Amino acid sequence: MKKILTLTLALAPMLALAGPSLGQNLVHNGSFEANSLIGGQWTTYKSLSGWTIGNNQIELRNNVAGSAFDGKNFAELDVYGNSSISQAIATIAGQWYELSFSYANRADSNKGAKSNGLGWSFAGLSGEVGKNTATNWTTFSTRFQGTGKLETLSFSALGTSDGYGTSLDKVSVNAVPEPTSLALMAGGLLAMGLVSRRKKQA
Ligand SMILES: [Ca+2]
Ligand SMILES: [Ca+2]
Secondary structure, three states, X not given: OHHHHHHHHHHHHHHHXXXXXXXXXXXXXXXXXXXXXXXXXXXXXXXXXXXXXXXXXXXXXXXXXXXXXXXXXXXXXXOOOEOEEEEEEEOOOOOEEEEEXXXXXXXXXXXXXXXXXXXXEEOOEEEEEXXXXXXXXXXXXXXXXXXXXXXXXXXXXXXXXXXXXXXXXXEEEEEEOOHHHHHHHHHHXXXXXXXXXXXXXX
16 A cells, blocks of 8 residues: 555656646637727737638627627627638647637627527537527536647637627637546545544554
């Protein structure tokens, strides 16, 4: 038991430190703050730092038809019709990552749920969110392993192409500890607790 405990405690910090720095957002301009907008302003863009923009541009807003989930700006992808954004992100094979983003629907839209929705895809995963009329920000997150290749993170507007759609903010991809090292560290902490309890009892 003592040997296993010593090994676990010795390995835990090494596992935690291995790989890329954890907690660093790999998405460039993921919160759409690179452009300065004053409160109450909205603008459409054909290009945006970090992102490749689809044919129908992207709309950034600062306190117009909702407010940002993070910082001042947020994005909408149904601009002059359904559009899309994407960016390539290098991943390390086997490294665990968490993709996270927040989305909300417009309170000033009378187009109904069929107008809303965002599709996302990254590293072989994909999904759809926001196909409703909920106007509160909701955060979606999922974990996956890197492939060692450049992977394209993309978002696209779903629903009727009518200028009203689902907003997007705080997009992030972070390296996270692999689940087994988390379990190992938790095991190490538990073992430390048991040892200190035994010491107290003795
Ligand atoms: Ca933001
Ligand atoms: Ca729409």
